[in-house]
Amino acid sequence: MKRAAIPWIAIALIIAGLPLVTSSNYLVGTMCFVAIYGTLAVGMGILLELAGIFSLAHPTFFGLGAYSGAVIAVKHVAPPWAGTIIGTVLVTAVSYLIGAPLLRLKGFYLACATFGLLVIVEISLGQFGSLTGGHEGLVGIPPLSIAGYVFESDVQFYYLSWAFCLGQLWFLSNVMNGRVGRAIRSFHDSETASRSMGVNISRYKLQIFMLTSAIAAIAGSIYCFYLRFTQPGIFGFPLLVDLMTMLIIGGGKTIWGPLLGSFVITWLRELIHGYLGNILPRMTGEVDAVFFGFLIIIILIFMPGGLTGWIFKLESWLRERFFKSAHASGQPTGGI
Amino acid sequence: MTNPPILEVNLLTRHFGGIRALNDVSLTLEQGSITSMIGPNGAGKTTFVNVVTGVHPPNNGSAKFAGHDTTGMAPHQIAALGIGRTFQLEELFVGMSALENAMVGCHTKSRCGIFATGFRLPFARDEERKIRDEAVDNLSLVGLAGKASYPVTKLPLGERKLVGIARALGMKPRLLLLDEPAGGLAAHEVERLTTLIYALVERDITIFIIEHNMPFVMSLSERVIVLNEGYKIADGAPADIRGNEQVIKAYLGEEDSH
Numbered sequence: 141m142k143r144a145a146i147p148w149i150a151i152a153l154i155i156a157g158l159p160l161v162t163s164s165n166y167l168v169g170t171m172c173f174v175a176i177y178g179t180l181a182v183g184m185g186i187l188l189e190l191a192g193i194f195s196l197a198h199p200t201f202f203g204l205g206a207y208s209g210a211v212i213a214v215k216h217v218a219p220p221w222a223g224t225i226i227g228t229v230l231v232t233a234v235s236y237l238i239g240a241p242l243l244r245l246k247g248f249y250l251a252c253a254t255f256g257l258l259v260i261v262e263i264s265l266g267q268f269g270s271l272t273g274g275h276e277g278l279v280g281i282p283p284l285s286i287a288g289y290v291f292e293s294d295v296q297f298y299y300l301s302w303a304f305c306l307g308q309l310w311f312l313s314n315v316m317n318g319r320v321g322r323a324i325r326s327f328h329d330s331e332t333a334s335r336s337m338g339v340n341i342s343r344y345k346l347q348i349f350m351l352t353s354a355i356a357a358i359a360g361s362i363y364c365f366y367l368r369f370t371q372p373g374i375f376g377f378p379l380l381v382d383l384m385t386m387l388i389i390g391g392g393k394t395i396w397g398p399l400l401g402s403f404v405i406t407w408l409r410e411l412i413h414g415y416l417g418n419i420l421p422r423m424t425g426e427v428d429a430v431f432f433g434f435l436i437i438i439i440l441i442f443m444p445g446g447l448t449g450w451i452f453k454l455e456s457w458l459r460e461r462f463f464k465s466a467h468a469s470g471q472p473t474g475g476i
Numbered sequence: 477m478t479n480p481p482i483l484e485v486n487l488l489t490r491h492f493g494g495i496r497a498l499n500d501v502s503l504t505l506e507q508g509s510i511t512s513m514i515g516p517n518g519a520g521k522t523t524f525v526n527v528v529t530g531v532h533p534p535n536n537g538s539a540k541f542a543g544h545d546t547t548g549m550a551p552h553q554i555a556a557l558g559i560g561r562t563f564q565l566e567e568l569f570v571g572m573s574a575l576e577n578a579m580v581g582c583h584t585k586s587r588c589g590i591f592a593t594g595f596r597l598p599f600a601r602d603e604e605r606k607i608r609d610e611a612v613d614n615l616s617l618v619g620l621a622g623k624a625s626y627p628v629t630k631l632p633l634g635e636r637k638l639v640g641i642a643r644a645l646g647m648k649p650r651l652l653l654l655d656e657p658a659g660g661l662a663a664h665e666v667e668r669l670t671t672l673i674y675a676l677v678e679r680d681i682t683i684f685i686i687e688h689n690m691p692f693v694m695s696l697s698e699r700v701i702v703l704n705e706g707y708k709i710a711d712g713a714p715a716d717i718r719g720n721e722q723v724i725k726a727y728l729g730e731e732d733s734h
Contacts, residue, residue: 311594311595312594314593314594314595314596315590315593315594318588318593318594318600318604319583319586319588319593319600319603319604319607320588320589320590320593321593322572322576322579322580322583323580323583325569325571325572326569326572326580328571329568329569329570329571329572330567330568330569330570332531332563332567333563333567333568333569334569334580335530335531335550335551335552335555336529336531336551336555336560336561336563337555337580337581337583337584337643337644337646337647338552338555338556338583338584338647339552339580339583340550340552341552347590348590351590393571
């Protein structure tokens with residue numbers, strides 16, 4: 141138990157210390173996006189890779205969370221922090237209404253239905269101009285403040301987004317390694333056997349779907365109060381592709397793999413834009429699409445488990461090489 | 477009949493399109509007994525187990541388990557009542573270790589929800605420890621205590637079948653349905669399985685076995701039921717079944733037919 145906590149504490153310390161050793165707003169700000177996209181990718185990884193729920197609507201719940209929090213704040217219905225809470229409750233309710241019928245679908249049928257949802261919501265957000273600001277986006281979002289403490293700077297949002305990201309990672313990792321998570325992973329492997337062990341599959345599918353949607357909605361609120369701006373296009377197909385890339389490159393069979401994917405993708409994109417911005421100023425978008433396309437192909441061929449799969453292979457190789465035992469792992473019960 | 481019945485099925489029928497997989501099958505299992513079901517391939521044996529466990533609801537007929545009418549109940553509800561099963565093709569959870577497989581088996585005997593485990597509340601941690609102890613006990617009972625941490629995909633067939641049994645034991649079943657537990661096993665593994673099944677009966681678990689391995693069936697069972705083309709054609713002590721003409725016909729065909 142104590143040993144398992146060491147990596148968590150180490151990562152938390154590194155994250156907490158970063159703003160102390162750098163004064164670069166660019167670095168801290170980019171790390172904010174790593175946390176927010178990482179939060180989303182982790183939830184999507186659980187749905188797709190561990191629960192076997194092929195839902196593509198994750199960016200939609202992120203977007204609905206961002207818009208509901210922002211609209212409530214802009215229209216002065218409630219202060220931003222209350223807007224976040226109300227928005228999250230609303231989005232969770234929506235995810236129930238959507239999940240209850242749609243989660244009966246399987247595999248590609250579910251993917252089609254949820255992809256439809258993604259497109260419909262993106263277009264609708266653009267059309268309800270009086271409420272959402274239309275395709276141009278919603279401006280004038282007031283700053284997030286909690287009990288007089290105002291979140292404005294990059295560093296403040298850095299701590300907020302990483303606290304939330306690591307908090308949900310810890311929570312989901314507990315869930316997925318506990319009774320409910322084992323049940324969820326069991327129906328990914330065999331629905332028939334899972335049912336015969338007494339697992340109420342539709343109930344747990346709905347629960348994990350609503351939970352990850354609620355988390356995505358909170359991430360959406362943090363995102364829009366950080367940018368103080370939202371636009372329907374942010375929550376559409378490009379974000380879905382980004383999240384899928386993070387899953388593939390990070391590896392979705394562990395809880396934290398997608399977060400690693402978010403780190404790698406976000407920084408690679410920054411690097412590409414940084415270098416190519418000077419050489420090919422008008423083509424950076426196209427170039428990074430082509431680059432990530434190739435990267436996905438290479439990862440799928442040479443390391444199908446993503447970076448985390450590769451790390452585990454390396455670990456077990458080192459163990460066999462130096463300790464002559466493949467199963468004397470620090471985590472004797474398996475787990476993820 | 478000395479013991480009270482634990483499972484009573486009455487005129488159970490199941491069709492798949494035009495195929496009548498199970499036709500008016502009635503039978504009663506005594507508590508604490510070992511009963512086997514045999515029959516040629518396609519006789520409806522696995523369908524029978526699937527209907528009893530709720531995987532396929534019956535088109536007709538009824539089933540009663542330990543006083544509950546289970547006809548038309550969902551599989552997870554039937555499982556919660558205490559009918560455990562294993563699968564012909566194991567159906568283990570391949571992404572998990574042997575221990576985790578056995579822990580999933582304890583699902584119906586634990587309660588904690590998503591928030592209790594997510595926040596690691598004290599009672600959730602207690603329950604998790606109990607689940608783990610129970611799973612370790614069940615793995616020890618089937619003789620796999622030393623392999624708890626192995627991914628199930630790394631285990632040989634015989635041990636995978638045993639993990640399946642350990643997993644089903646987590647449900648604390650009163651009736652355990654074993655679908656071809658000896659299929660593909662070596663002789664010494666079959667012996668180990670026989671000993672295990674007697675140990676399970678000692679624990680007050682009623683055993684129902686589907687099997688093709690005749691020496692295994694005939695030595696172990698108190699009663700043998702024979703299915704052919706969805707119909708029950710014989711039901712009795714092993715010695716009676718051996719000499720039953722209809723059974724011999726079902727397996728070998730009629731003497732004067734060409």
